[in-house]
Amino acid sequence: MKDQIQIKVTKRSPAYWRVTFDHPPLNIFRPEMLPQVNEIITALETDEQVKVVVFDSAVEGFFLIHLDFLARLDDLAHLPPGPTGLHPWPEMLGRLSRAPVVSIASIRGRATGMGSELALACDMRFASREKAILSQFEVGAGLVPGGGPMAQLTRLMGRGRALEVILSANDIPGDLAELYGYVNRSLPDADLDGFVDALATRIASFDKRTLLDIRRLVNVAGLPSDIEIESGWNACVASMARPATQERIKELIGRGFCKPGEAEDRLGEFVGQHGR
Amino acid sequence: MKDQIQIKVTKRSPAYWRVTFDHPPLNIFRPEMLPQVNEIITALETDEQVKVVVFDSAVEGFFLIHLDFLARLDDLAHLPPGPTGLHPWPEMLGRLSRAPVVSIASIRGRATGMGSELALACDMRFASREKAILSQFEVGAGLVPGGGPMAQLTRLMGRGRALEVILSANDIPGDLAELYGYVNRSLPDADLDGFVDALATRIASFDKRTLLDIRRLVNVAGLPSDIEIESGWNACVASMARPATQERIKELIGRGFCKPGEAEDRLGEFVGQHGR
Amino acid sequence: MKDQIQIKVTKRSPAYWRVTFDHPPLNIFRPEMLPQVNEIITALETDEQVKVVVFDSAVEGFFLIHLDFLARLDDLAHLPPGPTGLHPWPEMLGRLSRAPVVSIASIRGRATGMGSELALACDMRFASREKAILSQFEVGAGLVPGGGPMAQLTRLMGRGRALEVILSANDIPGDLAELYGYVNRSLPDADLDGFVDALATRIASFDKRTLLDIRRLVNVAGLPSDIEIESGWNACVASMARPATQERIKELIGRGFCKPGEAEDRLGEFVGQHGR
Numbered sequence: 001m002k003d004q005i006q007i008k009v010t011k012r013s014p015a016y017w018r019v020t021f022d023h024p025p026l027n028i029f030r031p032e033m034l035p036q037v038n039e040i041i042t043a044l045e046t047d048e049q050v051k052v053v054v055f056d057s058a059v060e061g062f063f064l065i066h067l068d069f070l071a072r073l074d075d076l077a078h079l080p081p082g083p084t085g086l087h088p089w090p091e092m093l094g095r096l097s098r099a100p101v102v103s104i105a106s107i108r109g110r111a112t113g114m115g116s117e118l119a120l121a122c123d124m125r126f127a128s129r130e131k132a133i134l135s136q137f138e139v140g141a142g143l144v145p146g147g148g149p150m151a152q153l154t155r156l157m158g159r160g161r162a163l164e165v166i167l168s169a170n171d172i173p174g175d176l177a178e179l180y181g182y183v184n185r186s187l188p189d190a191d192l193d194g195f196v197d198a199l200a201t202r203i204a205s206f207d208k209r210t211l212l213d214i215r216r217l218v219n220v221a222g223l224p225s226d227i228e229i230e231s232g233w234n235a236c237v238a239s240m241a242r243p244a245t246q247e248r249i250k251e252l253i254g255r256g257f258c259k260p261g262e263a264e265d266r267l268g269e270f271v272g273q274h275g276r
Numbered sequence: 277m278k279d280q281i282q283i284k285v286t287k288r289s290p291a292y293w294r295v296t297f298d299h300p301p302l303n304i305f306r307p308e309m310l311p312q313v314n315e316i317i318t319a320l321e322t323d324e325q326v327k328v329v330v331f332d333s334a335v336e337g338f339f340l341i342h343l344d345f346l347a348r349l350d351d352l353a354h355l356p357p358g359p360t361g362l363h364p365w366p367e368m369l370g371r372l373s374r375a376p377v378v379s380i381a382s383i384r385g386r387a388t389g390m391g392s393e394l395a396l397a398c399d400m401r402f403a404s405r406e407k408a409i410l411s412q413f414e415v416g417a418g419l420v421p422g423g424g425p426m427a428q429l430t431r432l433m434g435r436g437r438a439l440e441v442i443l444s445a446n447d448i449p450g451d452l453a454e455l456y457g458y459v460n461r462s463l464p465d466a467d468l469d470g471f472v473d474a475l476a477t478r479i480a481s482f483d484k485r486t487l488l489d490i491r492r493l494v495n496v497a498g499l500p501s502d503i504e505i506e507s508g509w510n511a512c513v514a515s516m517a518r519p520a521t522q523e524r525i526k527e528l529i530g531r532g533f534c535k536p537g538e539a540e541d542r543l544g545e546f547v548g549q550h551g552r
Numbered sequence: 553m554k555d556q557i558q559i560k561v562t563k564r565s566p567a568y569w570r571v572t573f574d575h576p577p578l579n580i581f582r583p584e585m586l587p588q589v590n591e592i593i594t595a596l597e598t599d600e601q602v603k604v605v606v607f608d609s610a611v612e613g614f615f616l617i618h619l620d621f622l623a624r625l626d627d628l629a630h631l632p633p634g635p636t637g638l639h640p641w642p643e644m645l646g647r648l649s650r651a652p653v654v655s656i657a658s659i660r661g662r663a664t665g666m667g668s669e670l671a672l673a674c675d676m677r678f679a680s681r682e683k684a685i686l687s688q689f690e691v692g693a694g695l696v697p698g699g700g701p702m703a704q705l706t707r708l709m710g711r712g713r714a715l716e717v718i719l720s721a722n723d724i725p726g727d728l729a730e731l732y733g734y735v736n737r738s739l740p741d742a743d744l745d746g747f748v749d750a751l752a753t754r755i756a757s758f759d760k761r762t763l764l765d766i767r768r769l770v771n772v773a774g775l776p777s778d779i780e781i782e783s784g785w786n787a788c789v790a791s792m793a794r795p796a797t798q799e800r801i802k803e804l805i806g807r808g809f810c811k812p813g814e815a816e817d818r819l820g821e822f823v824g825q826h827g828r
Contacts, residue, residue: 102719123715139490142483150493156710158432159498160460163399166490167378167479178731179454179461184712185731202824203719207694207796213787214691214718217702220780222711228496235489244483272478415766418759426769434708435774436736439675442766443654443755455730455737504772511765520759548754 007036008058014049015204017101022058025260028068029114031075037118038092044101051208052200055122056106061265063105066113066137069249070258077237087237089114090229093121093147097223100212102203106196107132107183112267117147120156123215125183126199128192129174133268134182138236140169140271141252142245146236151224157181171268248274283312284334290325291480293377296334301536303338305390307351313394314368320377327484328476331398332382337541339381342389342413345525346534353513363513365390366505369397369423373499376488378479382472383408383459388543393423396432399491401459402475404468405450409544410458414512416445416547417528418521422512427500433457447544524550559588560610566601567756569653574610577812580620581666583627589670590644596653603760604752607674608658613817615657618665618689621801622810629789639789641666642781645673645699649775652764654755658748659684659735664819669699672708675767677735678751680744681726685820686734690788692721692823693804694797698788703776709733723820800826 006023019040021027044053057063067076082091096103096118105111105119108128112135119125119134127134136153138145145166153162157180165172165182174186187195203211239245249257251274256263263270282299295316297303320329333339343352358367372379372394381387381395384404388411395401395410403410412429414421421442429438433456441448441458450462463471479487515521525533527550532539539546558575571592573579596605609615619628634643648655648670657663657671660680664687671677671686679686688705690697697718705714709732717724717734726738739747755763791797801809803826808815815822 102715122712123719124712139482139486142486144486144489144493150490151497154494154497156712158457159494160398160400160432161457162494162498163378163491164460164475166494167399167482167487168475169482170478181710181713184716199716199720202722205824205826206691206719206721207791207794207800209794210691210694210696210791210797211719213696213791214702215715217696217780217784217787218706218711218714218718220783221703221706221776222714224497228493231496232493235493239486239489242483242485245486248483272481274481415758415762418762420762420765420769426766427773430770430773434733435770436674436676436708437733438770438774439654439767440736440751442770443675443758443763444751445758446754500773504769507772508769511769515759515762515765518759518761521762524759548757550757 005036006030006033007040009040009043013204015051016200017044017050017053019053019055020058021055021064024059026264027057027059027062027064027115028258029064029066030068030071031073034076034079034088034092038088041092041095041099045095045099050101051206051211052102052104052204054104054106054196054200055118057109059109062109063107063111063132064115064118065110065264066115068258069253084226086226086230087233090147090233093117094226094229096121098219102211102215104196104200106192107134108189108192109133110267112137113145114147117145117149120149120152126192126196127174127177127183127186128189129186130189132174132177132183132186134172134177135170135268136166137169137267137271139167140274142239142242142248144232144235144239146233148224148229148232150232151228153182155222155224169268169271281312282306282309283316285316285319289480291327292476293320293326293329295329295331297331297340298334300335302540303333303335303340303391304344304534305340305342306344306347307349310352310355310364310368314364317368317371317375321371321375326377327482327487328378328380328480330380330382330472330476331394333385336385338385339383339387339408340391340394341386341540342391344534345529360502362502362506363509366423366509369393370502370505372397374495378487378491380472380476382468383410384465384468385409386543388413389421390423393421393425396425396428402468402472403450403453403459403462404465405462406465408450408453408462410448410453411446411544412442413445413543413547415443416550418515418518418524420508420511420515422509424500424505424508426508427504429458431498431500445544445547557588558582558585559592561592561595565756567603568752569596569602569605571605571607572610573607573616576611578816579609579611579614579616579667580810581616581618582620582623583625586628586631586640586644590640593644593647593651597647597651602653603758603763604654604656604756606656606658606748606752607670609661612661614661615659615663615684616667616670617662617816618667620810621805636778638778638782639785642699642785645669646778646781648673650771654763654767656748656752658744659686660741660744661685662819664689665697666699669697669701672701672704678744678748679726679729679735679738680741681738682741684726684729684738686724686729687722687820688718689721689819689823691719692826694791694794694800696784696787696791698785700776700781700784702784703780705734707774707776721820721823
């Protein structure tokens with residue numbers, strides 16, 4: 001399992017790559033996916049020709065979701081920190097936001113937890129109006145999210161809506177995600193692929209140096225500092241260690257969490273039923 | 277009058293409280309309400325079980341409005357500063373934004389001046405589509421608003437829309453408030469209570485420590501500093517002292533300001549008719 | 553040509569001025585317009601009675617567009633820096649955002665490049681739903697925009713949407729501009745003039761000192777620092793000097809750029825066809 005490739009890279013052209021999550025049935029994030037994503041980010045950082053990358057999913061109903069709590073979490077927890085001193089997950093997200101390539105998340109199906117965080121680290125997000133659902137479900141499991149949504153969502157949609165999204169742990173469908181600025185736009189499902197492809201192709205026709213200078217300047221006002229991200233990560237780790245959280249996760253797993261079925265198909269509803 | 281309770285606290289459960297403004301006919305803010313609100317904030321800060329508080333109104337047509345300029349304003353102006361050095365009004369708002377409880381404003385009727393500022397200090401705001409009207413009317417009375425809307429609205433909706441709201445002093449109905457991000461969402465009036473109650477109940481089912489860690493991290497990017505709030509308060513006090521302002525307020529009072537009737541029912545229109 | 557007046561100032565009242573761009577057929581920005589705009593800003597800064605200024609256009613189809621690349625650009629490039637040390641173009645924009653007058657852009661027709669940047673430096677922006685098109689087309693010509701849209705758009709609409717607007721170089725029509733917060737609101741074309749006139753008249757009825765104190769406080773959170781703007785300007789100048797950019801501009805000019813016709817009428821589409 002460990003070496004199985006769950007993420008496919010396709011080069012539509014030297015300047016325009018696609019990264020497709022293909023880990024059925026849930027596109028759940030397994031610890032061994034992190035090195036795979038890291039390798040892709042490194043490729044994007046070092047390739048001289050690539051200008052645009054689109055992240056999407058090959059799995060019906062799921063863009064990319066949360067950590068697989070049924071996996072050996074030690075594989076993830078005990079990873080050494082990356083060069084910035086951050087844990088490799090938030091470090092990878094920060095690298096993506098600053099990598100010399102324009103990144104677009106094309107969201108169809110559920111993007112929650114790490115899936116939402118990866119989308120937020122991208123430069124732009126477009127969602128299927130009918131089929132996209134975004135969320136940060138973590139508080140429903142007693143957890144503080146670790147990949148920076150407190151920092152990212154507050155900058156995208158303001159304090160009030162960011163607090164609602166994260167503290168409610170609710171499912172956010174495409175149109176509400178557009179209203180709140182969680183995504184750039186939601187599009188009719190039939191139009192999403194064509195729209196994103198045209199946009200990526202267009203951006204890939206522009207000058208790489210100019211694209212990156214612009215992105216660097218937008219990042220000045222648009223990206224949180226590493227310290228703010230680190231503070232969120234530390235709160236996540238601390239929340240994971242609390243007995244109340246461990247018990248909550250155990251209860252969710254007993255009811256079907258991390259397995260195909262109602263729990264993951266209606267995660268917002270599911271985590272709201274704790275203790276009932 | 278001074279000791280009359282104008283704000284009711286109801287505990288739906290140990291974890292979920294309601295605070296209801298009930299000072300008919302206008303829910304106008306009288307100086308003696310400030311100690312009452314402060315006492316409630318202290319209770320919220322010290323109670324170990326409360327996780328969510330909803331602010332609403334029992335008065336038809338008014339959520340909570342501005343200071344009663346017919347009252348003895350000295351009672352308010354000469355209050356000693358709170359522990360942070362701020363005047364007790366902005367200090368109370370800052371305490372609310374940081375108190376160990378998630379706060380939701382459920383807005384039906386007019387929320388202007390201090391009513392709008394209290395809603396902005398809450399973590400989230402939901403509005404009746406048909407019956408909510410938000411505004412910062414102050415410039416219509418020659419005043420700089422004192423409770424931080426320059427800082428809060430700019431962060432919620434950007435500079436252009438914040439300037440429009442505050443410099444126009446216009447009424448902002450529910451749908452426009454939603455478009456601008458003044459509120460999280462506007463809902464059909466018939467749905468507002470059920471929606472807010474379900475959200476509050478849901479959040480109250482989550483872990484308090486985790487909720488508060490998340491809120492603390494959102495506050496990093498989402499809340500203004502005390503110095504920025506203090507600067508706004510000082511500009512408010514200075515504007516109050518200007519003869520032009522005193523004259524403007526006197527003229528408004530002569531036309532019915534702070535009394536039931538057209539002036540308060542159509543405050544946006546009313547303050548736009550100065551000197552006509 | 554050099555001394556021809558292309559910008560008209562009309563005083564609707566001592567407190568309410570209009571500034572109208574009237575340089576048919578394109579309202580293209582010629583180097584000699586900069587001193588004219590500077591003179592108007594100086595007049596707005598020194599007049600004691602003016603409280604509101606509205607910027608609009610007398611040219612069908614164009615609010616104000618980009619630099620005329622067919623002009624002697626040396627006239628613009630070799631201007632000495634202004635008092636803050638910035639190049640006179642970004643310096644003028646910063647002066648407008650801080651000038652002792654409330655500024656409103658009333659946008660009908662195309663506002664791209666410097667036209668979009670001027671609108672973004674205003675306090676508020678209102679757009680014709682049918683006839684306004686905003687954009688930052690620059691990356692389509694290999695250029696980093698110089699007048700601060702990376703800083704301004706990121707603060708108005710968040711990182712994701714700002715990156716889409718600037719990196720796509722696409723036309724943004726009125727309704728999308730409203731959704732993204734690029735403008736305060738888009739209004740039916742027939743209502744735009746009446747709406748803006750009523751708002752300007754209303755604001756002009758308020759106290760100047762109070763208006764400016766409020767604006768100063770909104771600017772604290774809403775405006776970028778001079779250093780951030782300077783960094784963007786330097787990236788613009790550097791991009792201009794790159795051979796790839798010079799070649800791209802030459803190619804665009806060969807296909808009709810900066811002249812009346814399809815190129816400017818459909819600029820978004822036009823710059824997306826490079827190399828096809």
